[in-house]
Amino acid sequence: MSTADETDGVFAARLRTAREQRELNQTELAKIAGLQPAAIGHFEANRRKPSFANIRALAKALEVSSDYLLGRADTIKGSTTAFRNEESLNHADRESIQLMIDTLARRREDREK
Numbered sequence: 001m002s003t004a005d006e007t008d009g010v011f012a013a014r015l016r017t018a019r020e021q022r023e024l025n026q027t028e029l030a031k032i033a034g035l036q037p038a039a040i041g042h043f044e045a046n047r048r049k050p051s052f053a054n055i056r057a058l059a060k061a062l063e064v065s066s067d068y069l070l071g072r073a074d075t076i077k078g079s080t081t082a083f084r085n086e087e088s089l090n091h092a093d094r095e096s097i098q099l100m101i102d103t104l105a106r107r108r109e110d111r112e113k
Contacts, residue, residue, distance in 0.1 A: 010071035012046040018062040018069070018076065019044075033061035052098035053091065072105070 019029050019040075026040040033040075034057055042048035043058075050058065059066040067073035089097070 009046055011050070011069055012044050014069050014071065015040075015058060015062075016044045018064050021076070022062055024062075029058070029061060033057040052094045 019026070022029075024032070026044070027037045029035075030037040030040050033054075035054060039048065039050075039054070043050050043054075055066050055069060059069055062069075064076045065073055068076050
């Protein structure tokens with residue numbers, strides 16, 4: 001079972017890899033994703049954890065799945081929309097959904113032990 005730090009490290013490494021494969025610098029990615037350039041640096045250095053909305057924005061900007069960025073998929077694929085009406089959800093609803101996804105993932109990991 002991976003620790004939270006290992007999982008975070010996966011996100012940081014995969015974010016950097018996907019950005020570099022798209023030949024973008026941190027400022028360019030931030031602009032496309034609608035984030036501050038410093039945020040990209042913090043995520044890649046594993047100093048800050050991205051919110052659900054940030055993960056989705058980064059995945060969309062990099063044309064990868066959020067599962068890839070989170071280490072849940074091993075291959076880079078085009079982004080997919082997990083929720084058909086995601087844009088209509090408010091921040092609290094998106095965070096609730098992310099908590100449910102995290103809970104389900106932990107349950108699956110526990111069953112696989």
